[in-house]
Amino acid sequence: MSTDEATFADIKAAIAAENGPDFEQKATQAWAEIIAELQLVTNTIAQEGPSYIPTVSFADIQAGSLSAAQIAEVKRKGSVVIKDVIDDKQARLWKEELEEFVKKNPQAEGFPEDDKQFFHLYWTRSQLEARAHPNMLAATTWLNTLYQPTGTSNASTLAGVDLKTPLSYADRFRIRRPGFEWNAHPPHIDGGTIERWQDIKMRSCFSDILAGSWKKHDPYVLEPRLEARTSLYQRPNQSSVFRTFQGWLALSATAPGHGTLKVFPDVLLSNAYIILRPFFRPLVAPDSKEIWDVKNWVFDLTTPEIAGVFKRQTQVGFNLHPTEELHPHLSLNKTMTSVPAVNPGDTVFWHCDVVHSVEREHNGNEDSAVMYIPSVPLTPANKRYIARQADAFRAGIPPPDFPVATTGVNFVGLGSEDDLALGKANEAARVAMGLQLVAASA
Numbered sequence: 001m002s003t004d005e006a007t008f009a010d011i012k013a014a015i016a017a018e019n020g021p022d023f024e025q026k027a028t029q030a031w032a033e034i035i036a037e038l039q040l041v042t043n044t045i046a047q048e049g050p051s052y053i054p055t056v057s058f059a060d061i062q063a064g065s066l067s068a069a070q071i072a073e074v075k076r077k078g079s080v081v082i083k084d085v086i087d088d089k090q091a092r093l094w095k096e097e098l099e100e101f102v103k104k105n106p107q108a109e110g111f112p113e114d115d116k117q118f119f120h121l122y123w124t125r126s127q128l129e130a131r132a133h134p135n136m137l138a139a140t141t142w143l144n145t146l147y148q149p150t151g152t153s154n155a156s157t158l159a160g161v162d163l164k165t166p167l168s169y170a171d172r173f174r175i176r177r178p179g180f181e182w183n184a185h186p187p188h189i190d191g192g193t194i195e196r197w198q199d200i201k202m203r204s205c206f207s208d209i210l211a212g213s214w215k216k217h218d219p220y221v222l223e224p225r226l227e228a229r230t231s232l233y234q235r236p237n238q239s240s241v242f243r244t245f246q247g248w249l250a251l252s253a254t255a256p257g258h259g260t261l262k263v264f265p266d267v268l269l270s271n272a273y274i275i276l277r278p279f280f281r282p283l284v285a286p287d288s289k290e291i292w293d294v295k296n297w298v299f300d301l302t303t304p305e306i307a308g309v310f311k312r313q314t315q316v317g318f319n320l321h322p323t324e325e326l327h328p329h330l331s332l333n334k335t336m337t338s339v340p341a342v343n344p345g346d347t348v349f350w351h352c353d354v355v356h357s358v359e360r361e362h363n364g365n366e367d368s369a370v371m372y373i374p375s376v377p378l379t380p381a382n383k384r385y386i387a388r389q390a391d392a393f394r395a396g397i398p399p400p401d402f403p404v405a406t407t408g409v410n411f412v413g414l415g416s417e418d419d420l421a422l423g424k425a426n427e428a429a430r431v432a433m434g435l436q437l438v439a440a441s442a
């Protein structure tokens, strides 16, 4: 047995012990209910396709006119398209500027190496402007406030936490060309892999599920997220901050089939299923009909696997990839749903627990271009990261979460603090970038 396997078995034993002598009975009951629910929901998702994913307008968010039912739908499904956050022309202009930057800086690293389309660039002027745009900050603030503290506590009383203060997490962009096949992003979950079971704080995000009360699970409870450690193994390219939602801003028109994002649009159910899955072992083949009969699954603490968690081949850390074989009841082949068509300036956001992938094929005529811009609220841990990120920005090197393969010092036309044109009139942008103190003392 390898060290990892021993650790995995220990983690399962610790969780079982934590949840009392009736853990087996509670987990088994929950497992049966979750499978029954998945049978219904996965069929509905497959039938409805992209229209199952909610779309809201930025204007309605600003006006506060979304209904309680709309908000509840966004929360349950965990993914949302927000239309018209940025003016179309501005978004297209940013794309042109990114293309210009890449042309002037052929040394910029990207994937694939011989025809770069996904760029390890963080500090171009257009990225800075997009992150600093008041509408992006307003949209991410709204998403942050979908999270709430439990019980009587209140977000404003949690020390160092302000859901209404958004932070700017620097990530990359892609300009994906039609016809190019993209294998790099099969269904996966960001922000925490084995940590979801191993880290005591992170697994407390899922305590209701592990206690058998999966229906009570609320993926939007704030407290356990604040100190959850999503990166115990310093895996590169893994966000170490608490992102309420991962997201992107469209810089081109992109429709289903054009190399867009796919999601499993039910974060409550996918969490419940994925978190309990390692405690059960199938007795029949995963592609057989009998797999849906709960009698064909047995509770098992002895196997050393955590289903879906894979050791990375070439780098440290683990991936979390649900698969058809290991997670048959998610029916990923039919439920991974492409997000609806977007125009430049629209945004797409998905909860940090959502299973997502990128379409392998791009059959459209236009580049599918997006800037990755997640929703990140002010919390003590996030603030610490943003301070380090601000240092990286000033030095022109990649942010701390990303491999320091390329330094930016030789790039022509990188953005600087002076280029935060919107930031000059907008202190929120400087705070978001962790530059507020610099501004105050300048």
Ligand SMILES: [Fe+2]
Pocket (backbone or CB within 6 Å): 188, 189, 190, 356
């Ligand atoms: Fe991802």
